[in-house]
Amino acid sequence: MIVESKLAPIRKGLLEFLVLKIVGTTSVYVPDILRRLAGTEFATQEGTLYPLLSKLRREELVLYEWKESDAGPPRKYYRLTDAGKAQLTALDEYWNLINRTIADIGH
């Protein structure tokens, strides 16, 4: 429990990275993202995701389009822009670098 709370800010900060990763694989709508993260350390809620996606859209990292659904109103499907893909690659590299540093220190 203590370990989890110590790394809570990091988990919070990594959410954006993970959302970019999920949006990067295929065009998704919010319940897809929630489902992908459910049961992981990064399980989240719509109240968190919508503000985050709005920020990412404003930063022109993601964009969305409306798609009709079989039941109910049309849904917003998100995907990465070119800038979003570049950002994801950069984040991936930086994350690997951090991981290597952590693994190296103390050995």
Added chain:
Amino acid sequence: MQRISTTVRLNRSILQFDDAAHARLEQYLAESASLLEGDPDPQEILNDLEQAVADQCTRRLRPDQSVVTLAELGPALEEIGSVQVPGAGAGSKQTPRDTPRLLRQVSEGAVISGVCQGVARYFGLNVTLLRVVTVLLLIGTGGGMILLYLALMLLMPYAPLEPGSAPIRWLPKKCRAFVEFLRAKLGVERPGNTPA
């Protein structure tokens, strides 16, 4: 027995809510709006949240049920969760926006409108001490302090609300709403949109 219900449009869906559920919904949306104050595009997020509420409630309605009650809305809101503004609380609690100290009213924990708190924060003073001095001046000046307070209340911008902090008391909320209403009327500034 027929329960009284209200028809509510939630983004692209239309649903009926009974009184208790309607009140809870309004409360949730108002809370979300206030948490999003300072966000450049709150309307988009609010629309998304409304749609999420509508979808979640629709999913929970029994086939023979047309009116949403707290039995559906409660779990729905639980699943959606309250609004979390990205970046807030993740180590960099205060974004650069607040780094240059600005003379701003602070609604959280305010007694009247937040002028004392704003002045105390700006000059690094003790709020309680400043409040005592204000009350003493109020008595000493025979009411002149009221004018000064009102002037500051009307002129000082409000600091953006900090998500996750204590709820704002009734009077500061009313003062803020009133001042922002006046400013909007006069076209002075858009609330929560002061340049960084």
